[in-house]
Amino acid sequence: MRALTGRLAVPLALTLVALLVRAVAAALLPVAPTEGAAWYAGVAAAIAEGRGLVADATWSYATAPLVLPKPAFELWQPLASFVSVPAMLLAGPAWGVAQAMGVLIGALAAPLTWAVAREAAAQAGLDARRAGAVALASGLLVALSAPLVLAAAAPESTNVFLVAALAVALLTPRALAGGPVTPGLRGRLPGVALGLALGVAWLARQEAIWLGAAVLVAALRVPGRPAGVARWGRVLIGRLAPVVIGGLVIVVPWLLRQRAVFGTPFPGQATENLWLKTNEEVFAWAERPEAAAYLARGIGALVDDRVGASLHQLIGVLLVPAFPIGLAGLLALAGLRRTPALRMVSAWTTLLLAGALTFLATALLFPVATRWGTFLHASGPLLVALSVAAALGGDALVARISRARRWERENIVIAPVALIAVTAALLGLQLAVEAARTGRLADRLAVMARDLDTRGVEPVLIADQPVRIGEAAGRMTVVLPDEPPEAVLDLARFYGTRTIVLLGERGRYPAAFLDGPGRACLAAEPERIGPADAPAWLLRLAESC
Numbered sequence: 001m002r003a004l005t006g007r008l009a010v011p012l013a014l015t016l017v018a019l020l021v022r023a024v025a026a027a028l029l030p031v032a033p034t035e036g037a038a039w040y041a042g043v044a045a046a047i048a049e050g051r052g053l054v055a056d057a058t059w060s061y062a063t064a065p066l067v068l069p070k071p072a073f074e075l076w077q078p079l080a081s082f083v084s085v086p087a088m089l090l091a092g093p094a095w096g097v098a099q100a101m102g103v104l105i106g107a108l109a110a111p112l113t114w115a116v117a118r119e120a121a122a123q124a125g126l127d128a129r130r131a132g133a134v135a136l137a138s139g140l141l142v143a144l145s146a147p148l149v150l151a152a153a154a155p156e157s158t159n160v161f162l163v164a165a166l167a168v169a170l171l172t173p174r175a176l177a178g179g180p181v182t183p184g185l186r187g188r189l190p191g192v193a194l195g196l197a198l199g200v201a202w203l204a205r206q207e208a209i210w211l212g213a214a215v216l217v218a219a220l221r222v223p224g225r226p227a228g229v230a231r232w233g234r235v236l237i238g239r240l241a242p243v244v245i246g247g248l249v250i251v252v253p254w255l256l257r258q259r260a261v262f263g264t265p266f267p268g269q270a271t272e273n274l275w276l277k278t279n280e281e282v283f284a285w286a287e288r289p290e291a292a293a294y295l296a297r298g299i300g301a302l303v304d305d306r307v308g309a310s311l312h313q314l315i316g317v318l319l320v321p322a323f324p325i326g327l328a329g330l331l332a333l334a335g336l337r338r339t340p341a342l343r344m345v346s347a348w349t350t351l352l353l354a355g356a357l358t359f360l361a362t363a364l365l366f367p368v369a370t371r372w373g374t375f376l377h378a379s380g381p382l383l384v385a386l387s388v389a390a391a392l393g394g395d396a397l398v399a400r401i402s403r404a405r406r407w408e409r410e411n412i413v414i415a416p417v418a419l420i421a422v423t424a425a426l427l428g429l430q431l432a433v434e435a436a437r438t439g440r441l442a443d444r445l446a447v448m449a450r451d452l453d454t455r456g457v458e459p460v461l462i463a464d465q466p467v468r469i470g471e472a473a474g475r476m477t478v479v480l481p482d483e484p485p486e487a488v489l490d491l492a493r494f495y496g497t498r499t500i501v502l503l504g505e506r507g508r509y510p511a512a513f514l515d516g517p518g519r520a521c522l523a524a525e526p527e528r529i530g531p532a533d534a535p536a537w538l539l540r541l542a543e544s545c
Helices: 001-029 035-048 085-091 096-106 109-123 128-144 146-153 156-176 185-204 208-221 230-264 270-272 279-283 291-295 299-319 325-335 347-365 380-403 414-455 467-475 485-495 516-521
Strands: 460-463 478-479 499-502 527-530 534-542
Touching: 001 096, 001 109, 001 128, 001 146, 035 085, 035 460, 035 499, 085 096, 085 128, 085 467, 096 109, 096 156, 109 347, 109 380, 128 146, 128 156, 128 380, 128 414, 128 527, 146 156, 146 380, 146 467, 156 185, 156 208, 156 347, 156 380, 185 208, 185 230, 208 230, 208 347, 270 279, 270 516, 279 380, 299 325, 299 347, 299 380, 325 380, 325 414, 347 380, 380 414, 414 527, 414 534, 460 467, 460 485, 467 478, 485 516
Parallel strands: 460 478, 460 499
Antiparallel strands: 499 534, 527 534
16 A cells, blocks of 8 residues: 555646645636636536537537527537536536646546656666656646646646547557457457557547557557558457547447438537638638638648647747747657657657647647637647656756766756746746736626616627627627628628627727727617726617628
């Protein structure tokens, strides 16, 4: 018992640290910091209230049926909402309850990272002392990483996807061991477990397809390849068949649900996201994004999109928000390119490959959509892999300095302390900024909701931030498209409303209604509502322009 407690001491301590940090962060965010986080929590609340898988806010018109409330998950995957439902059934459908589940799930990333790093350190040939330091440092870096902490405090798909991806990575070398699969159920259980984990990851985010690709590469790389193509093919099928079966157990029921509700198991919005020229086209009503219009922009624009997307993902996701983990990890990978740990099938290499594939796929296939979060919310596996790389690289650097200075024993704490200190400082700064921003937003929404009640506005609103405005105002909402006023008027007729609420500026609005021909589409003078120092616009549409 004492030995078991000793082995669990470090992962349990990491879990507690990650829990505490994420709980503090959640307490500092009084309102959902993003529309996505509010949407996941709102759908979870609808399920807990017995209303089914529906959303009271419509953010895309790409998928029928166009009704209110709208069937949920036409594009986004359901796991981030599902995990909050049990807690909401017990404690009520509140934002804080969704945050609590985000905190609990997000904290699991730290001990799982410790397990990944411990395996990688052993494969790199480190002794037990150095391997333990690398694993502990990796877990603490993930426990304190600002992007992962904020994603847990504002629960959405990032952390549920990350935890599922870590389970996939840890199961991969165990399920795809060299040689044929041991006959019988027991021999196939690791593969089935890997398939189930992949299915759960897919229920979190569709980028799980790149996790699956990494698993396939791992299956091709594991040792024990028999002679002869035919025999090798049979062995490969034997390894992957349990994985496929486990994945189908999760995936098929959800695809059948999608087919029954939306008429197709495949999200139409995902296809349209390929052809976005601007992100505002996600909200298109009158004119859907099309391949012809996208390709007509010319090769120069297409290349610029992908270069800009790659730079955004590198600088705006990996390097700046996750500093110093992203920078140190990338530099360490270059320095560790000859380490045996990179040549083995392991949890770490699975995360690295899946993260690299996700980076490339999102930048090349969705170069516009990724600037609004496609890669950001799927970057967790790569951030964890870079955290492990940073810890390994720091250890290797200190070992080299120790040899050069002829130290009797490496000081294993120098690099981890430096990395962890900078990570913690940047976390504190980002938490302070986000707490101030969401605090101001909460005040704006509260005053705006009171003003709307005094004006007796309609039960359906058109809004630039439909999820949070609708929740604050207690009304169903549809998103404002960045299209001419005539198209907005057509949208209003379809949903039977004449009221627009705008928290800020997006695309051509509110300027198009305040100046120029669009003002003729208003039935009354625009009104300012909400706090005097940060008001919103209340616009009432006429019957015609």
